[in-house]
Amino acid sequence: MEREAMEFDVVIVGAGPAGLAAAIRLRTLxxxxxxxxxxxxxxxxxxxxxxxxxxxxxxxxxxxELIPDWRDKGAPMDQPAGDDRFLFLTQGRAIPLPAPPQMHNKGNFIVSLGNVCRWLAEQAEAMGVEIYPGFAAAEVLFHDDGSVKGVATGAMGVGKDGQPTEQFEPGMELHAKQTIFAEGCRGSLTKGLMSRFNLREGVQPQTYGIGIKELWEVDASVHKPGLIEHTIGWPVPSDVYGGSFQYHFGDNMVAVGFVIGLDYKNPHLSPFDEFQRFKTHPAIRPTFENARRVAYGARALAEGGWQSIPKLSFPGGVLVGDTAGFLNVPKIKGTHTAMKSGMLAAEAVFDHLTADKAGAAGGYQEAVQASWLGQELKKVRNIRPSFKWGLWGGLGYSALEAYVFRGAMPWTLGHHEDHAALKKASECPRIDYPKPDGKLTFDRLSSVYLSNTNHEENQPCHLTLKDDTVPTRINLAEYAGPEARFCPAGVYEFVEDQAGAGQRLQINFQNCVHCKTCDIKDPTQNINWVVPQGGDGPNYPNM
Structure with missing residues (x-):
């Protein structure tokens, strides 16, 4: 069946902060x-x-800048930031440290970013933006001259065998004069664009972290509205970049999570289990002992910063937000930077269209570099890569940057590919994680249940393998099957082959929370994450 086509001036892929900010700015102009x-x-x-x-x-x-009267319009940002706490954890102690200047939060707000995006979508629709949820952009379309023509959504009703079922509906083509890609971290279409247009030429490799988060309803006696607490140290070893967050907001709600850099070396490490173990610390446990866990999720973060930002525009399109890598890692914030990138892209695209030009939207990259966004990221560019020297080396160097050089140093430190950092299992100590107690610590499957994840089972697996033999022949044999540990949702497990040929990799794609960690950390880069049917995946409440 032929696909129908719709024509727009601008198509935006992704209704996150960057995409919605771009849409609102375009319509404002x-x-x-x-x-x-x-x-x-x-x-x-x-x-x-x-x-x-x-x-x-x-x-x-x-x-x-985007919506100056956002307070009057009822934006869901009701919890002002309060006290900042920064702790170094040993196995039994919590040692207070002065919060780095980038982590001071006076004037900021603790929010559910999902609810903020829902509100932004309402503002965009009121301005005439058409928003289509439940439609996954699965393919980039190109003109004969190689420029981007738009995108196509994936077909619905395709069975596991790849054949159409009775519910089959072809995808829809959306043609645009300019397409803005706001897919979030490790966007599946952006990966192809990076290669096709050589967008990463001359920049450092992107490096990533995985953030795992839970939402808890806690007892009023331990709830401290506005409290922002971050920790470093235990339970991860000093050669692993990572730390936790706790944010108190709303009606006795606490958002708690752990972020681990995906450049860790030991294939036995499990980010999910490190997070569960973190909650057992004597300084952390009391908050959650008489509490109720209400939500769970996970997401990769682009941590490369300034030196890892690719070329941002190409014939027919631009990149914005976390798909380009605008997270400010020392601040542990990326919403304001993502939104600013969307706004700057919108201005460049608008000028390009009103001038009736073809090709790439000029001026966007230069606008980013000249804006407060570029200045902010350039100033902190060396802090994340300094942790390649371990926790103490990174802290020492970061202090030097923050208090002495203040971002004005003449050098720029580099990154490396995260998957290449993984060592062979035989070179690393095993890690034995305690069994979950079901009250404070949990297993993956009960956690995925709280993410409200759902995928129609009769569809092709969206976690594709370039070579079906690699998971057992290389990953299991040499790296002890790290897929089963770096995935926070129980998607990958090695099971006994029914034909008696040893173990095989089983992919439970129904559990996938779309974090993209597998696409990033697979040591052989054999896993390729593509979009499933539109609308499938997690349904995060208040996250």
């Missing part, structure tokens, strides 16, 4: 200039916010 610009946003989640996961503490600077 269109109204100001009397230009009836048509803007469409595609969102692979079942609704806007369904796939959004962040800590989250928001710096409102981008909101002030």
């Amino acid at each position: 269109a109204v100001e200039k009397g230009n009836d610009l048509s803007v469409c946003v595609l969102e692979k989640g079942s609704e806007v916010g369904a796939h959004i996961l962040s800590g989250a503490v928001i710096e409102p600077r981008a909101f002030d």
Whole structure:
């Protein structure tokens, strides 16, 4: 069946903070200039916010620029940041440290980023933006000259065997003069664009972390509205970049999570189990002992910063937000930077379209570099890569940067590919994790249940393998099957082959929370994450 096509001036892939900010800024400019610009946003989640996961503490600077009267319009940012705490954990102690200057949160807000995106979507629709949730952009379309023509959504009703079922519906083509890719971290379409247009030439490799988060309803006696607490140290060893967050907000709600850099070396390490173990610390346990866990999720984070930002524009399209890597790692914030990138991209795209030009939207990269976004990221560019010297080396260097050089050093430290950091299992100590107690610590499957994840079972697996033999022949034999540990959702497990040929990899794609960790950390880069049917995946409430 032929696909139908719809025409727009601009198509935006992804209804996260960057994509929605771009949409709102485009329509604002269109109204100001009397230009009836048509803007469409595609969102692979079942609704806007369904796939959004962040800590989250928001710096409102981008909101002030995008929607100056956001307070009067009822933006869901009701919990002002309060006390900042920064702790170094040993196995039995919590040692207070002075919070680095980048982690001071006066004037910021603790929020559910999913709810913020739902509100942004309402503002965008009120301005004439068309938003289509439940439609996953599965393919980039190109003109004969090689420029981006738009995107196509994936077909619905395709069976496991790849053949159409009775419910088959072909995808829809969305053609645009410019396409803005706001897919979030490790976007599946962005990966192809990086290769096709050589967007990473001359920049450092992107490096990533995995963030795992739970939402708890705690006893009023331990709830401290506005409290922001971060920790480093235990339970991860000093050669692993990682730390925790706790944010108290709302009606006795606490967002708690752990972030681990995906450049860790030991294949026996499990980020999920490290997070569960963290909650047993004597300084952490009391908050959650008489509490109820209500939500769970996980998401990869682009941590490379300034030196890892690729070329941002190409014929027919631009990259914005975390798909390009605008997270400020020392601040542990990326919403304000993602939104600013979307706004700057919108301005470049608008100027490009009103000038009736073809090709790439010029000026966007330069605008990023000249803006407070570029200045902010450039100033802290060396802090994350300094932790290649371990926890103490990284802390020492970061202090030197923050208090002496203040971002003005003449050098730039480099990154490396995360998957290449993994050592062979025989070179690393095993890690024995305690069994979950079901009250404070949990297993993967009960956690995935709280993410409201659902995938229609009769569809092709969206976690594709370039070579089916690699998981057992290389990953299991040499790295002890790290897929079963770096995935926070129990998607990958090695089981006995029914034919008696040893173990085989079983992919439980129904559990996938779309964190993209497998696509990043697989040591052989054999796993390729692509979008499932539109609307499938997690349905995060208040995350």
